[in-house]
Amino acid sequence: MLEHTLKYFYTAVSGDIDFPEFTVVGLVDDEQFMYFDSNIMKAVPKTEWMRQNEGADYWDRETQGLIGTHQAFKNNIQIAMERFNQSKGVHTFQEMYGCEWDDQTGTTNGFRQEGYDGEDFLSLDFKEIRWITPVQQGFPSAQKWNNDRANLKGNKNYLSTVCIEWLKKYLEYGKSSLQKTVSPQVSLLQKDPSSPVTCHATGFYPSGVTITWMKNGQEHHEDVDLGELLPNEDGTFQRTSTIRVTPDEWKKNRFSCVVEHQGKTVTEKKIRTNKETSVPIAIIVGAVTAVTAVILLVVIGVAGFMVYRKKKGFKPVKPSDDSSSQRSTNTLISSGSGSSTSS
Known part of the structure; x- marks a missing residue:
């Protein structure tokens, strides 16, 4: 890494x-x-x-x-x-x-x-x-x-x-x-023949992963939605990518999901349905609202991790040189003395 x-x-x-x-x-x-x-x-x-x-x-x-x-x-x-x-x-x-x-x-x-x-x-x-x-x-x-x-x-x-x-x-x-490497498990999931198909990669570490849809041997980007990176309870990660295609289009073409992680590639072509999956697919591929995401992540010990879904960010405070994390103790009020120091 x-x-x-x-x-x-x-x-x-x-x-x-x-x-x-x-x-x-x-x-x-x-x-x-x-x-x-x-x-x-x-x-x-x-x-x-x-x-x-x-x-x-x-x-x-x-x-x-x-x-x-x-x-x-x-x-x-x-x-x-x-x-x-x-x-x-x-x-x-x-x-x-x-x-x-x-x-x-x-x-x-x-x-x-x-x-x-x-x-x-x-x-x-x-x-x-x-x-x-x-x-x-x-x-x-x-x-x-x-x-x-x-x-x-x-x-x-x-x-x-x-x-x-x-x-x-x-x-x-x-x-x-932190230096361990665990390859992802990849599944194609679908609730019913008319539903979108979800490529679900889980159990991988570190978090960097690329999910690509292939159609007849070529990269396919239309009607594809990439899901958020989410943590698992065991410290590994999961991510989904969903493609919307008609049952007829799926039958007439060769679709596959390719997951790349740490130089290794996993390709999945076979769709699993509710009958084959012990965990209800709706739980894995269902849409997650902001509040639901927070509650879900509390269960797995990462409270508040996904409500604000931006990659980077930070707020003003004066740090002490021996503090591992910098505290924000000033308020948003436009008047006042500014920030104060903590630990």
Whole structure:
């Protein structure tokens, strides 16, 4: 693997929903290594290599910092609701941040992004080190944070230095696990002859996978929908690609699904139906709404991972040099003292 990543996902939820107000998930190379939510009020390890390498001081520091961040996110979601003229209902405010490191070229990159109700709200331009927003409601925050030069400097230092150092440390901790390779199991699934055909690849690690449909020996891209990358309970991943074709078109042509993973290729041509599958196909290939995705991922220990489905992102705060994750404790209000430091 050339490119490695450290990512954190923060999710705040408002409204009448059976879900924690605030959740945090940390990922190294897309493997979850830590978790926190406002119900348990405790940061906990999710891998054996984290349990073995970091002690009580680390988890106490993470817990105290995230308890403070929980309160900041409660403020943020209320302020966002006011800016969008909303007084009730289920709403989400999310932050996604982290860094990338290429272990061959040494190239690094950082990202920080905020979302509200699944849409872009604010993002940090890492090259220019300035905040930008695609919506009017984000202008006050962008202006406030761009005027805080110390805060911008703190973001740059964390993303380009501190984050990379912790990424390398975590990679060393988990090298036996993170360097493993598991090939995918591939199936073609269909609920009935008139339904779309889904190519389901699961059980693979690491997460990088390419799914291609072939028609009569040629790549076919029409009426194809690629699903989200999702984690499995055992630390592996799954992904689907669905093609819409008529039963007559399927019979008259040679369709196949080709899955490429870590230099190996798996090709599947035979469709499995409900009668052949122990798990109901509808569960695997059914459409997943934003809220459903959150609930599903809580079950598998990755709360809030897919509500805001953007690749990169992050939010402003001043990091401490010895902190593994950078806390966001400032609110969206355009006035005030800016960000504060945590753990």
